[in-house]
Amino acid sequence: MTAAPLALIDRPDGAILFDTPAGRVSAAAFLAQARALAATLPAAANLVNACRDAHAVALGIAAALLRGQVSLLSGDPSPATLARLAEDYPGAAVLTDADVHAAIAGAGQAGGPMPEFAAGQPAMVVLTSGTTGRPVGTRKCWGELVARSRAAGERFVLAEDAPAQVLATVPPGHMYGLETTVLLPLHAAAAVRGERVFFPGDIGAALATLGGNAVLVTTPLHLRAALDGARPARPPGRVISATAPLDPALAARAEREWGCAVLEIFGASEVGSIASRRTVADDDWALYPGVTLALADDTPMVAAPHAATRRLADRVALSADGRRFRLLGRDTDTVKLAGRRASLAGLARLLMEIEGVRDGVFVAPDDLDRNPIARLAAIAVAPGLSAERLMEALRARVEPAFLPRPLVLVDEIPRDGLGKAPRAGLLALLAARAP
Amino acid sequence: MQAKSTGGHLTTDEQATPFELEVARLIVEQLHLETDPAAIDPVAPLFGEGLGLDSIDALEMSLAISKTYGVTLRSDDPRNKEIFASLRGLAGFIAASRAG
Numbered sequence: 001m002t003a004a005p006l007a008l009i010d011r012p013d014g015a016i017l018f019d020t021p022a023g024r025v026s027a028a029a030f031l032a033q034a035r036a037l038a039a040t041l042p043a044a045a046n047l048v049n050a051c052r053d054a055h056a057v058a059l060g061i062a063a064a065l066l067r068g069q070v071s072l073l074s075g076d077p078s079p080a081t082l083a084r085l086a087e088d089y090p091g092a093a094v095l096t097d098a099d100v101h102a103a104i105a106g107a108g109q110a111g112g113p114m115p116e117f118a119a120g121q122p123a124m125v126v127l128t129s130g131t132t133g134r135p136v137g138t139r140k141c142w143g144e145l146v147a148r149s150r151a152a153g154e155r156f157v158l159a160e161d162a163p164a165q166v167l168a169t170v171p172p173g174h175m176y177g178l179e180t181t182v183l184l185p186l187h188a189a190a191a192v193r194g195e196r197v198f199f200p201g202d203i204g205a206a207l208a209t210l211g212g213n214a215v216l217v218t219t220p221l222h223l224r225a226a227l228d229g230a231r232p233a234r235p236p237g238r239v240i241s242a243t244a245p246l247d248p249a250l251a252a253r254a255e256r257e258w259g260c261a262v263l264e265i266f267g268a269s270e271v272g273s274i275a276s277r278r279t280v281a282d283d284d285w286a287l288y289p290g291v292t293l294a295l296a297d298d299t300p301m302v303a304a305p306h307a308a309t310r311r312l313a314d315r316v317a318l319s320a321d322g323r324r325f326r327l328l329g330r331d332t333d334t335v336k337l338a339g340r341r342a343s344l345a346g347l348a349r350l351l352m353e354i355e356g357v358r359d360g361v362f363v364a365p366d367d368l369d370r371n372p373i374a375r376l377a378a379i380a381v382a383p384g385l386s387a388e389r390l391m392e393a394l395r396a397r398v399e400p401a402f403l404p405r406p407l408v409l410v411d412e413i414p415r416d417g418l419g420k421a422p423r424a425g426l427l428a429l430l431a432a433r434a435p
Numbered sequence: 436m437q438a439k440s441t442g443g444h445l446t447t448d449e450q451a452t453p454f455e456l457e458v459a460r461l462i463v464e465q466l467h468l469e470t471d472p473a474a475i476d477p478v479a480p481l482f483g484e485g486l487g488l489d490s491i492d493a494l495e496m497s498l499a500i501s502k503t504y505g506v507t508l509r510s511d512d513p514r515n516k517e518i519f520a521s522l523r524g525l526a527g528f529i530a531a532s533r534a535g
């Protein structure tokens with residue numbers, strides 16, 4: 001049986017999808033813009049979507065679908081990432097915000113009949129950098145993306161009579177931002193403010209312009225900053241947080257000070273958003289409609305409509321009915337910072353690859369999962385190298401979030417007879433030199 | 436055993452003004468940097484190279500500046516490139532916003 005094709009947009013013609021500095025974009029106008037952009041795309045199998053505003057990212061994905069091209073997206077559209085992509089996907093075209101804005105300048109308000117794409121049509125490859133420095137891609141077909149947006153719309157009870165006004169502090173190329181600020185408005189009752197907000201002052205100013213149904217899509221880090229900043233004159237109706245566990249105390253504070261519900265999404269770049277909870281009320285995560293989780297020899301496997309069954313990196317306990325799960329903690333080598341995952345062993349390898357480094361380890365502080373501004377520490381043996389030179393070399397190999405603070409140079413790393421560096425010894429070494 | 440701090444900075448002959456030094460102290464304290472505030476070159480980049488700050492630091496810095504000086508940083512400020520370019524740019528912005 002072949003699945004029915006799925007429309008590019010499943011919203012009323014006049015529904016607002018994006019609220020941009022150039023004006024509000026209705027479903028019909030978005031289609032006209034997508035067609036105008038598609039006509040300008042160069043012939044290529046793959047399109048690197050290096051746009052930074054959500055509206056442009058969405059148009060790039062839509063135009064690529066219209067041309068039968070696959071979009072390549074990365075949470076980190078830095079020149080280094082783009083250069084690596086060019087090597088891995090020879091011949092890929094690159095699309096920027098400026099390209100999109102130039103292409104849609106003359107687009108009208110109506111784009112004709114709504115296009116449909118087969119559920120199995122390859123839509124995008126989402127790239128995560130991991131710790132090897134080489135981006136790793138997850139393929140997503142059109143059906144998987146549409147089904148997930150609809151599931152989110154159902155879970156967060158989004159309705160056309162009062163569409164959610166989405167305001168985000170997360171970048172649109174990261175899987176979480178992609179789902180909530182780029183894909184969601186195509187198939188669920190949400191209008192996304194195209195410009196990302198960052199500082200508490202940005203959030204307050206943007207909220208003042210939105211209606212009562214404002215949803216702040218954010219992370220524990222940004223939420224904490226927003227709460228520490230001046231109270232917004234008009235707080236959001238709802239907060240959605242992801243990328244790292246939200247401290248229940250922080251969630252409770254937001255609910256109290258802003259008078260709104262604070263919800264959390266659980267997901268990963270490979271599998272996308274799969275579950276949610278209200279942090280102050282639930283320890284358990286409730287799976288999205290249509291998403292299932294099963295344990296194969298303790299390894300959680302996620303299945304979802306039109307998606308390949310994929311492994312989840314976390315350890316979980318499943319409820320009896322299989323619809324809820326609880327996290328059992330991460331393996332001690334995996335750390336997550338600024339929404340990106342890395343392996344401590346992998347980071348240590350990168351450190352030891354630097355010429356002049358004889359030994360090196362990365363250490364995660366005890367409060368890494370609770371403190372949004374916690375940083376990794378690194379200890380290195382590198383006679384003849386200054387900490388400054390070493391940081392410079394690390395900066396070229398490691399994503400900014402994983403750069404150590406502090407980086408400590410020592411004569412010897414305390415290793416046991418098996419060559420392992422016990423964590424207690426490393427923490428003691430770090431504590432000994434703290435002010 | 437010798438332990439050295441992070442926070443590489445380019446060195447020029449520029450001298451920090453007393454207010455720049457005050458802002459440097461605030462940054463070092465709030466971001467738990469291991470740099471001597473007096474050693475921060477007022478014209479060297481704060482982000483990436485130079486002092487090596489990132490977006491998490493930018494957020495922390497905005498809170499400290501708002502609490503200490505009542506000055507709000509905004510993403511859409513056309514002067515941002517200048518403001519975040521160096522300690523001098525940031526201190527100049529804070530001084531001007533406080534006065535205004």
